[in-house]
Amino acid sequence: MKKKLIWAAVAAAGLVATTAHAGTLEDVKARGVLNCGVNVGLAGFGAPDANGNWSGFDVSFCRAVAAAVLGDPTKVKFVPTTGETRFTSLASGEVDMLARNSTWTFKRENDLKLTFVAPNYYDGQGFMVPKALGVSSAKELEGATICVQTGTTTELNLADYFKQHNMKYTPVSIKTDAEGKQQFLAGACDAYTTDASGLAALRATFEKPADYVILPEIISKEPLAPVVRKGDDQWASIVRWTVFALIEAEELGVTSKNIDEMSKMTDHPELARLLGSQDDLGGELGLDKEWAKRAIAAVGNYGEIFEATIGANTPIGLARGLNAQWNKGGLMYAMPFH
C-alpha cells in the first residue's frame, strides 16, 4: 500500500509527467519548464554557484530557448549530465535539449539518433601541461600519462593522434572536470586533454594559472552544438533558429540593451523580421511573434553571451577566433531569416 502511496504522491506533485506522446514543444509548454541538460560543472560554460544557480555560455542557450518558448528565461530545470550520461538522458526524454559542449559527429547523429541543431562554438582538442614539464609541442608527449574524460570524442581523438604519430601513452580516465583537475594538479598525469575552450576554462580555476601552458597543437575539429532528439523536426527548428537568432542579432547589432528601440525601427526589414515587429516568423515554429525578441532580451546576442561568460574580460579569457562573425573572420554565420 505504501508503494501505491508514493506512486500517487508522485503523480500528484507532477514529478511524473505522462504525456500522450506529443511533440517536445507541447510537452515543454504543458510542463511550463524546459529541461535542459548541461555540464556538471565547467567554469564559464555551465556551472552552479554556491547556491545552485546556473550560469555560463551553454546555460545561456538554455535560457534563450526557455525565453523563446515559455516567455521566461528562468523556467529552466538544469539537469547536470556527465560525458557518459548526456545522450542517454536526452534519448530517454529526461531532458528536452542538451546545451553542453557536445561535438557534432557523424556517428552521434546517425548511430545515436541525435540532431545537432547548429554549432554555437567551434572548438578543437588541445593539451595542457605544467610549464615545469618543459614541453612545447604535443609531439613531445611520447610515453606520457594523459588525463582524458571518458565518454567523449576526446579519448577517441587522443587514441587516433598518438597512433598517427606512432607514440605511446597511458590514459587516465576521469568522469568530471573537477575530478580531472584534482588528478592533473596532483601530478597524476603529465597532460590534460579536452577541447581548447575547456582547457582555458579549467586553467582559469587554478590557483596559479600561469604555471600551465596550452600546447599549440589542435588535434581535432570540435564543432559544439546544442542537441535534440532526432525525429522531432519542429523542436529541432525552434532550438536551431533560436541559436541563429542570437547570432543574427549580433550581426545586426541588436543587444539586450537596445532591443526595445531596435524593434521600433520598422524601416529595417531584416530587424523587423527577426524581432517580429513585421512578419510572424514565430508562427511557423509554433511560437508567437516575439520569440526571438524575448530570447535576445533575456540573454543578449551571441557576442554579449560570449563576452559575459567566456570572453577576454572573464577569468576564462577566450578570444573570439573562429567564433567571430563570418564578416569578421570567424565562422559564426546565421542562416538568413526570410
Added chain:
Amino acid sequence: MTQAYFRTDMLPPRVPPRGQRGALKWLRENLFASVTNSAITVIGLAIVVWLVVQAFPWFAHSVWNAKSLAECRDIVHQTWGPDASGACWAVIHERWNQYLYGFYPMDAYWRPNLAFLLMLAALAPLLFTHLPRQLLWYSAAYPALGYWLVWGGTAWAMVAILGGFVAGWLAFTLVKRISAGLAVAVAVLAAMGWWLFLAAPVTGALAAVAPLTLDFVPSDRLGGFLLSIIVGICGIVFSLPLGILLSLGRRSDMPLIRTFSVFFIEIIRGVPLITLLFTASFLLSYFLPPGTTFDLVLRVIIMVTIFSGAYMAETIRGGLAAIPRGQYEAADALGLTYWQAQRLIIMPQALKISIPGIVSSFIALFKDTTLVIFVALLDPLKGITDAVRGSAEWNGVYWEPYIFSGAIFFIFCFGMSRYSMYLERKLKTDHR
C-alpha cells in the same frame, strides 16, 4: 557464653603480593603475559603513538574562519610558523549547509528539519510499544506529510492521496460481509477510481478554497545528507513490506510463486547496486510508456527499495526459519487462515528475531546511499566534495571534507549498530 577458641571478628584481608594487585597485575596479565605478547603490546602502542604524533599538530593547528584554502594556509603559517600544517575546518564552516542539504533553498531549511523531527515522532510508536496505538495513524500518514514538506507543492494533493486509502478502506468494510476476496478487489478499485478520477478535481477545488502551498523544490536541489537520509529511510520503509512478501513467497507451497520469489531475490542479490542505479538512470524510462519521465531521485528510491527488499527478504527468511514448526501447526490447529496465522503468530515472532538483521541491512543501505554519485546525484561524500573542491577557493582540500562526512556516517552507523546489539541482548532474555 563465649568460647575462647574461635574468632568472632573477621581478619582484615591481607594485601595481595605486589605483583598480584592493582595496575601491576593488570599490566602483567593483559599486556605482558609473554614475550610475544609484550612485543605485540609495544608494537601496538608504538603505532598509536606514531599516529597521534603525526596527526596531533595537524588537528591542533585547526583554522575555523577563512574564505579560501590559501587564506587558511596563510593563517596556519603566520600562527604556527612556515613549516606547520594544519586542518582547515573553515571549508566545513563555509559549506556545511551543502553537506547537509545540498542545494536546497536556504530560507527553506526549516522544512527538511521539521520533516526530520516529525519523522522521528512517526517512528516512535513503531520503536516503543508502550505508546498509544492511535499514534500509528499519524505514522501511516507521515509519508505524505514528509513528502509535502520536502518537495513542496499543495498540501491538498497529499490529502487527496490519503483520501484514496480512506475510500479503499470504506469500500473494504462495506463489502467485507459478502466476501473477503471481493472486498479486497472492490477496495483496490475504489482507491484507483478515486486517484484516477476524483483526486485531481478535489485537489483543485480545495486548493482554490485555501491554497496550502509550499514552494516546490525540484529534486536536483536535494543533496548531501538530506538526500542520503531520504533515500535510506524510504528504501528501508518501503523495502520492509516488499521483503516480507518475498520471504513468504519463497517459503510458499505454490511452486510458481516460490520460483518467482527465488528468481527475483537471487537476481537482485547477484548484481551490484550500481548496475541497478545505472538501470534507474539509463534504462527505466525505456520500460515506461513513451513520454513518461519521472524524477531521478524517485527512480533511485525505487531501485534502492527493490535492492534492499531482496536482502530484507533473506533476513526475514532467517527469522522465519528460526520459528519452530510447532507454531505453524498450532496455528493450523486453531483453524487460523494463512494470513491470520502470519499476522498473529508467525510474523510477530519472525520480525522480532530479525530485528538485528534488519538494522544491519539498514546500516548497509545507509552507507550504500553514497553510490548515488554514480548517477550524478550529489551524495555527501564525493558529489558535494567534488562540488566544493571544484570551486577555486577550496581546490586542493581533501582531508577535512572526508573526515567531516566520514564522522557523520560513523555516528549514524555506529549508533544504529549499538542499538541493534542492545536489541539483540534485550530480545535474547525473553526469548527461549
Added chain:
Amino acid sequence: MSLADSPSAGSFRLSKLLTDKHYRGYTIQFLFLILLGGAVGWLANNAVQNLDRLGIAPDFGFLWNRAGYDISMKLIHYTNDSTHGRAALVGLINTLFVSVLGCVSATILGVLVGVLRLSRNWVISRLMTVYIEVVRNVPLLLWLLVIFAVLTESTPAPNEFRGANPTAQMWFWHNVAVTNRYVALPSPEFWRSLGNVDLGIFLVSLDLMALIAVIVLAVLGDRAWRRRAHRVQEATGRRPATWPVTLLLFVGAPVALLAALGFHLSAPVMKGFNFTGGILAPNPFFALWFGLTVYTATYIAEIVRAGILAVSKGQTEAALALGLRPGQTMRLVVLPQALRVIVPPLISQFLNLTKNSTLAAAISYPDLGATLGGITLNQTGRALECILLMMLAYLAISLVISVAMNLFNRSVRLKER
C-alpha cells in the same frame, strides 16, 4: 502438509477453486501468472515502442566493432584497434583480478584481526575493536577515496625520480618506485624463455605453466612420500623424517626450474615521462585492492571471531582429555567445527567484495563497469545491451560463488537425525 487437507481430495467442483485450500492455490497461481505476464508484457511492449520511436533496435553487433579507445590497465593484449567485446573482456578480467586478490588478502587480514581481537592483550584487542568499528561504520566509498587521495597526493611524481640527483628515491636497491600514478615493480624475465601459447583470447606463458606443473608434481610427490612414511610407521613403529624430501620438492625443484629458464628480475627504469620496463601497477588498482581488503577484512574478522566463539569449550576440553595435543585439538576438533560456521558467511563476503569492486568507477580503475558499462556504453549508445551484459556477468560470478558455497555447505553439514 497436514491431514486436514486430505478429505477434500475427492470430487472436484468448480466452486472448490475458491473455497478449497488445495485448489485455491491453483487459482492464486493462475491469477499471479496473468498479472506477472501482464506486467512483463507491458514493460516489454513499452520497451519495444520506445526503442522503435528512437529508431534503435537491440543489437549486440557493436561488440565486434573497433573500440577506438585505450585502457590504462590491461592484463591481456588490447589496443585501441581491438573490439568493444575485447574491451569488455579486459574489464571483466580486471574485475576478477582485483576481486580474487582482494578475497585472498581480506581473508588473511580478517583472520588475523579476528584472532587478535580475541587476544587477552588489552592493547591489541582494543586496537582491533577500534579498527573494526571505525572501518565498517563508514562507507567503503570514503575509504577508497581516502586511500586513492593518499596514494596520489602524498607520493612523488615520476619525474622526481629523473636526473642525476633525483628528489625521490626508489626502494629495494632501485627495484621499486612508488609514484603518484603507479607502483613500478620489477618484472620476472627469463633468459631462456619457453615462449607463449596463443589461446585466441589471451596468451599463456609456458614458463608459468612449467612452474605450476613443477609445483603440482611436488605436491603429488610429497604426498606419495608421506604415504610411504606412514606405511613404514605402521610396519616398524618408527616414522622416517619426511621434511628433507618436502623441502627438496617444494624449494629445490622450483628453484632448479627457474635457474634452468634463466630467471631474473627486470627493474623499471625512468625514461621520458614515466618508468618503462617492469610492471607498472596503477594506483587506482592499489587503492581499490587496499580499500576492499581493509573494509571486507572487518566483516571477515567478526565472522572468524563468531566462528571461534561458537565452538564450545567442552569440545576443546574433551579433545585434550582424549590426549590430543593442542595443535591436533585445533586441527582435528576446533577448526572443522569453526569452519562450518565461518565459511558460509565468509563466502557471502567474497560475493560482497566482488560486487563492491564496482566502486572502481569512483577512482578510475578500468573494471567491467568502466569499460563495458562506461566508455563502450557512451561511444555506442547501447545502454540497454551494455547494462544487460554487465548484469549477466555479475550474475554469473555470483552464481558460481553461490554454487561453490552450496557444495561446501553440503559437504560439511552435520548429519542430522
